[in-house]
Amino acid sequence: MDKVSKIIIREDFCKECQYCIHFCPKKVLEKDMSKLNSRGYHPAKLIDEEGCIMCGICGEVCPEGAIDVYRIKEEVAK
Amino acid sequence: MDKVSKIIIREDFCKECQYCIHFCPKKVLEKDMSKLNSRGYHPAKLIDEEGCIMCGICGEVCPEGAIDVYRIKEEVAK
Amino acid sequence: MSVTPIYTFPKSMENRVTNYCPGCHHGIVHKLVAELIDEMNLFEKTIIVWPIGCSVLGYEYFKTDGCVAAHGRAPAMATGIKRSNPNNFVLSYQGDGDLASIGMAEIVHAAARGEKITVVFINNTNYGMTGGQMAPTTLPGQKTTTSPYGRDPNLCGWPIRVSELLSTLDGAAYIARIAVNKPARITQAKKYLKKAFNAQLKGIGFSLVEFISACPVQWHMTPLKALERIENELIPYYPLGEFKVKEGVE
Amino acid sequence: MSVTPIYTFPKSMENRVTNYCPGCHHGIVHKLVAELIDEMNLFEKTIIVWPIGCSVLGYEYFKTDGCVAAHGRAPAMATGIKRSNPNNFVLSYQGDGDLASIGMAEIVHAAARGEKITVVFINNTNYGMTGGQMAPTTLPGQKTTTSPYGRDPNLCGWPIRVSELLSTLDGAAYIARIAVNKPARITQAKKYLKKAFNAQLKGIGFSLVEFISACPVQWHMTPLKALERIENELIPYYPLGEFKVKEGVE
């Protein structure tokens, strides 16, 4: 099964404003200095999948709507 | 000596609005029904020279500036 | 025998009959303006910007320099004049259609800029000159040629209280509303107007006096009835008084 | 494994990158508008009138019907649309140059008429699109390309507080001011906007929400600095809150 992330970042939408990074209560987002998107920006990146509390703030503050946030529950087969 | 009136009414200016008549505290003004001025109005007229207290109100309220009011004092040669 | 003038025709005005209808308050306000120009010795520096409205020919009744602005744009034109001739005393004389309808942007911005001009605002709740159409100031229920069934606020909105609106602006130095439907009010009006003149003369900012005025002909009333309408219908909707008095205005 | 969306891209918006600069608040407000259109099930009846300003291409980002008004005239155009299609939900999206400068007459009159439209007002204290000129909302001292030495109120007046000004009008049903410089404010903004939408939907009257917004590029600041400027400089001058809430608005 593919790894499912709590956060989907459309990297090509990102303009590096850093709002998501700034407001993430858990400080689990960062600029991805290893990448430049087609517009020349370093996109945001989730650096700590575990640390993310799926609060949704990064999605709300992103002016580009670059981030979707999902609640992921492992369903344990009972 | 000519008779000097307390009030000078430029009859041709009058438009018969009756403000002066209405607000004269002494009710000494009236429409002059015996006259039509060049615009077809019955001008205001002072009907009681004595009664006029020279308050100036008729002058102030006249939209046409048709009325001048003067204080007249007989100077008694002493 | 001595003859002392108690009330005489203002010197700044031309000695001629106006084109106003009988009982029109434009005439009364003209005289107040002229009296103050005389008394405050402003004649030689006054420039009056006349509006498009019944007072479009106002310049013919005054001896002062003057011009006629495009409909509603008197504050802009007055701005151009005042900015290039800051030592002149600049008046913008406007009706309610002119000022509150088409000229709303210009009056708000002149006030916001604190433009050092004085506006004489004749609110007669309709468009006199063009035959008595509805104005932004027309009262609910009032019949005009374009609100023949009475102004319906649900259809065309509520009257604008210009003085209140402009008073929200920091550039406004003096804003007051008065009527001239009684001798005492005329006296009061002159006091307000003098403060407005002073706000400009002292460089404090924008000033405006709103006159709730009679337009007997378009109201289809006798002049005396028009005075009553002002008292009974208009003043309740348009309260009189000073709405903005910046420090230093007197 | 279950996947529940916590925050996802609004359905009413096109899935594409905007032309806005990094950190521009137009984007945040767009999303709020779209989220409410989604949540309140308004998509099929929404018509948005876009302004001339940075958001001139807004219609490319939304899936709703739309048009672009002449500069400043969005309220008039929205009026034309709403009056002929009263069952549509009509938004007028405007910047501060558009609304508070050239469009002052149109916004005041739409409010006075109680026009049943909702205005989304982006106050970023300058003309973003044309390169950062002074707007009527530019703060005293603020440097822009046309106030290169900082805005001098003595020369060009004081900023206009649009929400306060419009609240003097009887036709205004709901007027509020908010910022989106913090997550909590974004939440609040959405509540205000919802009330504004409801004011229209319930036919109560004119509604407007003013957003104190960042324009990092023309302010010559990083987006994060721009958020601070909003907090420290703008909100003190432009207090947040509801200025007018007519009965029935909720």
Place this chain on the structure above:
Amino acid sequence: MYLEVIIAGFGGQGVMLMGETICEAATTMGINATFFPSYGPEMRGGTANCNVIVSDKAIASPVLATSMNIIVMNKPSLDKFENKVKEKGILFVNSSLIDREVTRNDIEVVKVPANEIAEKLGNAVVANMVMLGAFIEKTKVIPIEKVKYVVEKFLSEKKKELIDINFKALDEGAKLIK
């Protein structure tokens, strides 16, 4: 059948109504009519006039440079229109408000003290109807009944109570001529 007239006076004197009444009466009779009003240079209290043409043929220009009939309700109108009456034409003069004499002698002059008669009837406003009555009677192109029919129609909408005095005014005017 052809009738042309210019009617001039102060704004408030109802000269337009006179013209419209004539035309409306003609229309009722199935005859062509044009009415062209012209407001003087002044808005309020200024002079105004209208050009009226009634004809059983198609009417080309509705504008009269000169006219066989001219009605002047006040002095400025007399000054302006005296020389516009065609030779042998008729000039109707409201003698209540015009003190000077007509100087031309190649035309007929009909003097009507319209305001005086109207005031006698109790309402100065109907001076125009007095004049109209005289005009109709003098020119004899349109029957006075048609005029009354139209006046009634105009008034019935709002001011029924005024019908009577208007009729009287028309009659008094006509009487002057008879």
Place this chain on the structure above:
Amino acid sequence: MYLEVIIAGFGGQGVMLMGETICEAATTMGINATFFPSYGPEMRGGTANCNVIVSDKAIASPVLATSMNIIVMNKPSLDKFENKVKEKGILFVNSSLIDREVTRNDIEVVKVPANEIAEKLGNAVVANMVMLGAFIEKTKVIPIEKVKYVVEKFLSEKKKELIDINFKALDEGAKLIK
């Protein structure tokens, strides 16, 4: 003496400044120059380009339909301008942001990883100066000293501290060619 170039890129990449710098340098040398900017269809973040002509004769049209030299700072610009390079002309490509290859083979291609070099120097903003350095060195019409003189003049007004990094960027760009 004649030099023509179209410089194209994103709004924020400083392509206008590159053009103006060339022209200003030419003016300093007493040579005619015209600069004509063209902002793309999009206001913010859209593409922009400028046409620069330097000549010792009078310049008629300031607009270039095609050009001997074209600088493309990003991919959309390459797409738009690749076929505008005159035969045997030179296309300068910012290889940091353009991943695709140039398809024409009747022209010379100069690849400059401008952003990468600029970031190495510590400020991505000077990518344009890196490219300009390469262009100046390659075309050899204007001495790099004149360019530096102009850059210094532009910056000295407000941002003195940036002079150094701009000079370095110019030099690094030039070095690529040498």
Place this chain on the structure above:
Amino acid sequence: MSEKVFMKGSEALAEAVIRSGCRFFFGYPITPQNETPEYFARKMPLVGGLYLQAESEVAAINMVYGTACTGKRVFTSTSSPGFSLMQEGISYIACSNVPVVVANVVRGGPGLGGISPAQSDYLQATKGGGHGDYKLIVLAPSTVQEIVELVPKGFELAEKYRTVVEFLLDGILGQMMEAVEFNYDIKPDELPTPSWALTGAKGRTKNLIVSFDLNPEKLEIMNLELNKKYKEIEEKEKMWEEYNLLDAEYIFVAFGTVARIIKSVIEVERKKGFKVGLFRPITLWPFPYEELRKFVPQAKFFFDVEMNLGQMLEDTRLSILDRKPTFFYGRTGGVVPTTLEIIEQFEKLVKEVK
């Protein structure tokens, strides 16, 4: 319905608009056309329509623009200074391809000018006006009855070509009264909602109405599309009247009320034996150039008479191309030329040109 009613031109205009199925009027008072909005103010509420007084002509034309975007018939009316204020809006509407009908009841200009009738906005209507490469269809009726007949036609043209149709009326036509007959009464619900209208994106993808493209190549295409439309209109929609032209040697060119006055002149001159005729453009744009040019061979001269200082004259000359003498007589500022003075001018010319 087809009884004759004696009506003012400006009221007949309003009635014709209503009977054309238009239920939306936005406007701002201005003399000499106030009777039009006042008529709407009285009548619209009775027929379920809207009379809305705008805060200015600028607002009015943009309200009109808004309603036009919803695919409904909409109308505004104004006079010269007000029409100048509408120029930006009209340019927007023209570029947006939405149908709008407007009337300019021309008064003496320039500036505040006067309130008397004139034709001095001919060039504004037909050539300039707003910015950009666009045209309005300009209709110039010359009788009140013709107003009544052209109004529904105006709406049809506006819709067929999704363009702006302007009625250029002189103040005389607006102010004068004559008997007219209406033989139509279209109900709004007989009119379909066009597919491009803004009604909400229900069951279809979004409709957009804009007047720009920041990409010059695309904006050029928009312009070329507009131009194609204008060419088609030029080909198909010219209207004009030929009056007594069959044998005419002296050809008057005039529009609107002046054309009417010329007809009186012709009556007189024909009686005197002069072979006089009138060419009256009804569409001022598209101007019937070729149609007028046809009369060059038979003409001794052309005589263009207008209530302005020679505005249509440019089109007349573009038509005649100086192949025959072309004279002009005009009165302006609100002065209406009389038959007498035109006769005098004409006879002087006849003597001069042998």
Place this chain on the structure above:
Amino acid sequence: MSEKVFMKGSEALAEAVIRSGCRFFFGYPITPQNETPEYFARKMPLVGGLYLQAESEVAAINMVYGTACTGKRVFTSTSSPGFSLMQEGISYIACSNVPVVVANVVRGGPGLGGISPAQSDYLQATKGGGHGDYKLIVLAPSTVQEIVELVPKGFELAEKYRTVVEFLLDGILGQMMEAVEFNYDIKPDELPTPSWALTGAKGRTKNLIVSFDLNPEKLEIMNLELNKKYKEIEEKEKMWEEYNLLDAEYIFVAFGTVARIIKSVIEVERKKGFKVGLFRPITLWPFPYEELRKFVPQAKFFFDVEMNLGQMLEDTRLSILDRKPTFFYGRTGGVVPTTLEIIEQFEKLVKEVK
């Protein structure tokens, strides 16, 4: 003072205005001319002048009107949609006989159009625009240096005739940069205050500035006075450039930047042996009709090239009167025609017309 400076057209325009002794600018931002007001915003305070941002173009032109009434030099600048909004004000100013200089840096239209350069406001500038019988003097420089030279001339013309002078610039001229030289620097106090100016009625009877007369006869007289002025301007103030016309058989007609592009075309075509020349009107109104017509005998054809869909063409045709073939090529919406495409078009025509 006469050192060459490399400047943007729009900034050179502003500098030229200041050096013409003008200290009053009122305007409203609009692309592509923002550099002009921004230059004023920076410079005016340093020279004791005023930059005031108006709330709109409507307000701007009326502020300009106000300052003009005081007899001071005053200037505003805008682009197409803004200029449309100024039409009412311009008509007022023209009628009031006060001198004003304005610039329209034309962008692609109609409507919001685009921000790229165009010439599609030619007809608005020269024919229509506002209401009434008035004209503007329209100046169309084609290089930045020519802007610099024409600006003081523009103020002189405005004052000499007490009229409105419009600079019709295409966006290229505004946006492009080249080196220019200024050889004048007029100080405001060197300029006299005219006797008609509004300054307060001190020691004289009142001065009045109005744009109307409700009496049509008097308004007509005002119009005839205006017209006399326009006739005089037509006689005395035409400006044009004749470029390589002496032996020219193929005559281009173009203005503004297009004329510059044509010069590049001519360079190419002359080398190929074609006798090609250019007639460039500098005053678009008054248009040099007779001056262009002089070349009819020698011409094989005329080729009018514009950045619009044929607006000047009407004047070109009124000049040539179809005595020789007159062709047109235009790009619009902000597209600038290239030398290449004009060359192609030209050579096609040469083949067609033998």
